Amino acid sequence: MARKQRGATAHGSSKTADNGDGGHAEHFSLLLESSDDEAPEEVTFEDSKTQALRSMKDALDTVRREKEQLKEKRRRRQELFQEQKKRRLLPADVLEEIDSSSFAKKQKPSDDKAEEQQQEEDDEEEEERGKTQKKRSGKLAHARNLKGNYTVATVKERSSATFQQQVAQDFIQSRLYGPGSCRTTNNELLSLQNKKGRNQSAAVQFVKKDWASKERAKAEKMKKRWIHKQQVHSC
Amino acid sequence: MGEFTVHRVRFFDYMPSAIRAMAFNPRTERLAVARADGAVEIFNFADNYFQEKVIPGRDGGTVEALCWVGPRLFGAGLNGAITEYDLENLRPRYSVEAYGGPIWTVSGDSAGTMLAVGCEDGTVKMFEILDETIRFQRNLERQKGRIISLSWQPSGALIAAGMIDMIRIFNAETGRATHRLLVERGAGASKSREVVVWSVVFLSDHTIVSGDSAGKVQFWDGHTGTLVRTHLVTKWDVLALAVSQDESSVVAGTSESIVVQFQFISSTVGRQDNEWVRTRTFKNHSHDVRALVHTETAVVSGGMDTQLVVRPLLDKVEKNTQESSLRKIAFPHRSLVCCAKKAGLLLFQFPEHLELWRLGESEGHGRAGDSLPVKRKPEKLIHLKRKGDDHIRCSAVSPCGGWLVYATVSGVRLYRIQHDNNNIGVTKVSKLPKSLCSAHQLCFSSDSSKLFAASGLSSVVVVALNPLECKHLHTLRPKSGSRQPVHLLCVSDDGKWLASANTDCEVHVYNLKKMKLHCKVPVYSSCPTAIGINPVTSNLVTVHADQQVFEFSLQQKEYTEWSRRLQQRGLHPVWLQRDTPVAHITFNPRNPAHIVLHDVFMLCIIDQSLPLPEARTPLLNQMMLRSLPEAERSRQSHAFKICKSFQHLLSMTLLDDQSLVAVERPLLDIVSQLPAPVRQKKFAT
Numbered sequence: 001m002a003r004k005q006r007g008a009t010a011h012g013s014s015k016t017a018d019n020g021d022g023g024h025a026e027h028f029s030l031l032l033e034s035s036d037d038e039a040p041e042e043v044t045f046e047d048s049k050t051q052a053l054r055s056m057k058d059a060l061d062t063v064r065r066e067k068e069q070l071k072e073k074r075r076r077r078q079e080l081f082q083e084q085k086k087r088r089l090l091p092a093d094v095l096e097e098i099d100s101s102s103f104a105k106k107q108k109p110s111d112d113k114a115e116e117q118q119q120e121e122d123d124e125e126e127e128e129r130g131k132t133q134k135k136r137s138g139k140l141a142h143a144r145n146l147k148g149n150y151t152v153a154t155v156k157e158r159s160s161a162t163f164q165q166q167v168a169q170d171f172i173q174s175r176l177y178g179p180g181s182c183r184t185t186n187n188e189l190l191s192l193q194n195k196k197g198r199n200q201s202a203a204v205q206f207v208k209k210d211w212a213s214k215e216r217a218k219a220e221k222m223k224k225r226w227i228h229k230q231q232v233h234s235c
Numbered sequence: 236m237g238e239f240t241v242h243r244v245r246f247f248d249y250m251p252s253a254i255r256a257m258a259f260n261p262r263t264e265r266l267a268v269a270r271a272d273g274a275v276e277i278f279n280f281a282d283n284y285f286q287e288k289v290i291p292g293r294d295g296g297t298v299e300a301l302c303w304v305g306p307r308l309f310g311a312g313l314n315g316a317i318t319e320y321d322l323e324n325l326r327p328r329y330s331v332e333a334y335g336g337p338i339w340t341v342s343g344d345s346a347g348t349m350l351a352v353g354c355e356d357g358t359v360k361m362f363e364i365l366d367e368t369i370r371f372q373r374n375l376e377r378q379k380g381r382i383i384s385l386s387w388q389p390s391g392a393l394i395a396a397g398m399i400d401m402i403r404i405f406n407a408e409t410g411r412a413t414h415r416l417l418v419e420r421g422a423g424a425s426k427s428r429e430v431v432v433w434s435v436v437f438l439s440d441h442t443i444v445s446g447d448s449a450g451k452v453q454f455w456d457g458h459t460g461t462l463v464r465t466h467l468v469t470k471w472d473v474l475a476l477a478v479s480q481d482e483s484s485v486v487a488g489t490s491e492s493i494v495v496q497f498q499f500i501s502s503t504v505g506r507q508d509n510e511w512v513r514t515r516t517f518k519n520h521s522h523d524v525r526a527l528v529h530t531e532t533a534v535v536s537g538g539m540d541t542q543l544v545v546r547p548l549l550d551k552v553e554k555n556t557q558e559s560s561l562r563k564i565a566f567p568h569r570s571l572v573c574c575a576k577k578a579g580l581l582l583f584q585f586p587e588h589l590e591l592w593r594l595g596e597s598e599g600h601g602r603a604g605d606s607l608p609v610k611r612k613p614e615k616l617i618h619l620k621r622k623g624d625d626h627i628r629c630s631a632v633s634p635c636g637g638w639l640v641y642a643t644v645s646g647v648r649l650y651r652i653q654h655d656n657n658n659i660g661v662t663k664v665s666k667l668p669k670s671l672c673s674a675h676q677l678c679f680s681s682d683s684s685k686l687f688a689a690s691g692l693s694s695v696v697v698v699a700l701n702p703l704e705c706k707h708l709h710t711l712r713p714k715s716g717s718r719q720p721v722h723l724l725c726v727s728d729d730g731k732w733l734a735s736a737n738t739d740c741e742v743h744v745y746n747l748k749k750m751k752l753h754c755k756v757p758v759y760s761s762c763p764t765a766i767g768i769n770p771v772t773s774n775l776v777t778v779h780a781d782q783q784v785f786e787f788s789l790q791q792k793e794y795t796e797w798s799r800r801l802q803q804r805g806l807h808p809v810w811l812q813r814d815t816p817v818a819h820i821t822f823n824p825r826n827p828a829h830i831v832l833h834d835v836f837m838l839c840i841i842d843q844s845l846p847l848p849e850a851r852t853p854l855l856n857q858m859m860l861r862s863l864p865e866a867e868r869s870r871q872s873h874a875f876k877i878c879k880s881f882q883h884l885l886s887m888t889l890l891d892d893q894s895l896v897a898v899e900r901p902l903l904d905i906v907s908q909l910p911a912p913v914r915q916k917k918f919a920t
Contacts (some may be wrong), residue, residue: 005244123278161336162295164315164336164337164355165295165313165315165337166315167337167355168313168336168337168339168381169297169313169356171381174492175431176472176523177446177474177910177911180425180428181471181490181913182471182913182914183468183912183913183914184911184912184913184914184915185906185911186906186908186909186911186912187907188914189521189906189912190903190906190907191919192917193918196917196920204903204907208903208907211907214918
């Protein structure tokens with residue numbers, strides 16, 4: 001019995017049931033009932049057999065249906081993506097024309113990348129594509145396009161020494177010019193000198209015509225704009 | 236005096252770099268100044284504060300501290316290396332990595348055998364000074380936090396180290412920290428801000444003087460480690476301290492741009508109990524004072540406003556002498572501008588790049604003093620960035636405008652410039668002779684066919700230039716065997732003579748036809764600041780740092796009659812009192828008796844045909860002469876004709892078309908670009 005039970009549990013999959021092996025099915029149902037403490041209901045062998053067969057068939061059907069549904073869904077998705085891709089790409093003839101040029105090559109990876117974001121939830125079928133994409137992004141981005149304007153250069157190593165130097169410089173900067181250092185501007189300093197000096201004169205920005213020429217030009221522009229605005233309003 | 240059309244050039248955006256550190260060698264009377272861009276300058280205080288040598292900086296090579304050990308100069312910076320400078324070839328001799336992170340301070344002991352450096356990682360590292368190099372010896376006990384300042388006790392047994400919030404005293408023998416002096420933080424809101432001991436000085440009587448970021452100058456007893464006296468000097472930082480040689484006076488430089496002096500004197504007359512008393516306050520800067528030196532007679536200060544100020548202590552010098560006047564050195568004593576006389580081009584030298592400008596043109600004629608309308612504006616033709624990390628040391632453009640050359644510590648680069656109408660092309664001359672590997676000074680012959688480069692051992696390399704190739708012709712060597720670098724080169728217009736001057740005060744004249752030394756001008760005690768060869772008479776005119784003028788005949792190999800007369804009569808006292816050296820000499824080919832020279836504050840034409848001025852008559856008599864009648868005028872006029880209408884003059888050249896090019900750099904333009912000063916409340920403003 002124990003050996004049989006083991007066999008039943010081992011073969012208790014839909015595949016074995018598909019063969020229509022009655023004995024096994026019987027054991028199966030018996031096994032189910034044995035767990036009950038109550039006295040067994042009186043069920044004829046034929047009845048139980050058909051019932052078991054039906055339930056098995058139902059289960060099989062649902063599995064198949066689900067599979068088909070999933071397939072359908074994926075197909076629809078795939079179509080959608082292809083359509084989107086087509087929409088985003090240039091017309092086919094144009095594409096063909098510039099296919100050989102590096103521009104198209106350059107565009108492609110960025111396209112793929114955009115797609116990748118949308119395909120995030122996808123699996124299985126798309127997995128293959130994903131793998132290739134990953135492989136592509138795993139390589140250096142410019143590895144293939146060395147013919148163009150690219151040059152290969154190693155990133156300048158910022159060793160710990162330069163980092164420490166930067167920290168030290170920042171320390172001086174923050175101690176002398178950082179918050180709480182109470183600094184003013186050169187303009188103010190010179191203007192004060194002008195004010196207190198023996199021959200007094202106006203603040204530097206008025207004395208020296210080329211002081212802060214950029215700011216001056218900007219202010220002039222703003223002034224013109226404002227005047228123009230006023231005129232428009234009054235009209 | 237003659238009338239000239241003047242190109243008044245104000246588009247040279249020369250920006251000096253802030254002074255970061257200074258060291259004075261009392262034995263040789265040389266002051267070393269380190270700038271923020273890493274350049275190191277040597278000033279000769281025995282020779283009118285003349286800027287003898289400049290060692291250009293390099294990228295990332297800031298110098299935080301300088302130290303003389305005998306005649307040797309050491310510097311260290313935030314790049315973590317100690318550098319010894321080669322003062323003969325004007326380059327770093329070697330760099331030794333200290334392996335302690337950025338170095339904040341360097342201090343040598345009085346015996347000249349040890350060098351202590353303070354590092355970012357909290358170690359004081361001791362280096363043994365050997366003949367050719369320095370060698371790491373040991374670390375003192377490691378502390379938490381960076382070592383900002385260091386000072387040896389003159390006996391060499393103890394070292395004081397300024398840190399954050401405290402001062403440590405180390406025993407130099409054992410390397411153990413013996414005392415910890417806690418420095419109080421500032422009052423009020425700055426209580427939470429840790430205080431940085433920017434500078435510390437250890438005196439021989441075991442007094443320690445410290446200056447910190449809370450604005451205090453404190454005097455400590457080094458035996459017991461107790462605070463003796465606190466002087467609150469400023470609301471900002473005390474950045475630098477310096478002590479006089481006899482240790483009777485200490486000066487402190489602050490962010491507030493003042494320098495405060497403390498003297499070890501008795502507060503009441505006739506008593507013996509000396510103490511440190513605040514005595515004088517000097518205000519000669521507009522920005523932070525970051526470096527100080529106390530010489531025997533003066534306080535030398537420098538800082539963010541880039542000027543070197545020598546303030547004599549009036550109780551130490553004789554009154555009303557040259558020595559007792561305040562000196563401000565704002566501009567370098569070498570020329571950063573080169574003018575192509577024939578092509579009307581100007582070359583400006585910056586540490587990072589070169590700029591080539593074409594001068595503007597004007598039309599019409601005006602009376603004297605008028606400003607002419609500009610027909611064509613000056614135009615920037617080339618902006619040439621230098622290659623590599625080293626800053627540009629010297630540069631030149633050929634008179635025809637077809638060649639451009641610059642030199643750094645590591646090499647020389649020559650460029651060919653072709654310009655037709657509006658196109659300009661710059662091509663690098665790839666093959667240079669091997670002898671042209673470094674140059675202290677560069678100069679083209681007047682026909683642009685030869686390049687002269689001053690090289691090591693005062694030698695001059697002559698290179699022939701033509702569009703196809705550059706060939707080494709000859710190396711001219713002086714017989715004196717001087718090892719000092721050449722700082723002036725000058726070639727005569729006819730291409731026959733070449734004169735070179737080095738910092739040993741020697742002037743050599745070479746005959747370029749025979750390619751050999753012609754003669755050596757008798758050595759004068761002061762360094763020549765400008766030399767020029769008269770194109771007509773072939774007389775060599777030299778002007779020295781003490782303002783003396785000599786004229787030497789190359790044909791006769793002796794001083795000319797005029798020069799002898801000038802020496803017998805003596806120069807006018809007003810001329811001798813000027814405090815900037817003559818930077819350049821040119822001649823007017825139309826009038827060979829005229830010598831045109833300039834310094835930062837004036838343009839002078841010396842007319843050799845006129846009588847020399849008497850000491851009693853005014854030197855500046857141009858305005859007076861104008862008001863006199865003709866007969867009287869010729870009786871009153873003398874040889875020195877001085878024009879002061881151009882100020883902060885960096886260069887003055889006479890072009891071939893008889894127009895003067897004056898390159899000015901007003902100080903106000905420099906001040907307006909400096910970093911921010913501290914905010915000071917002025918009464919009634």
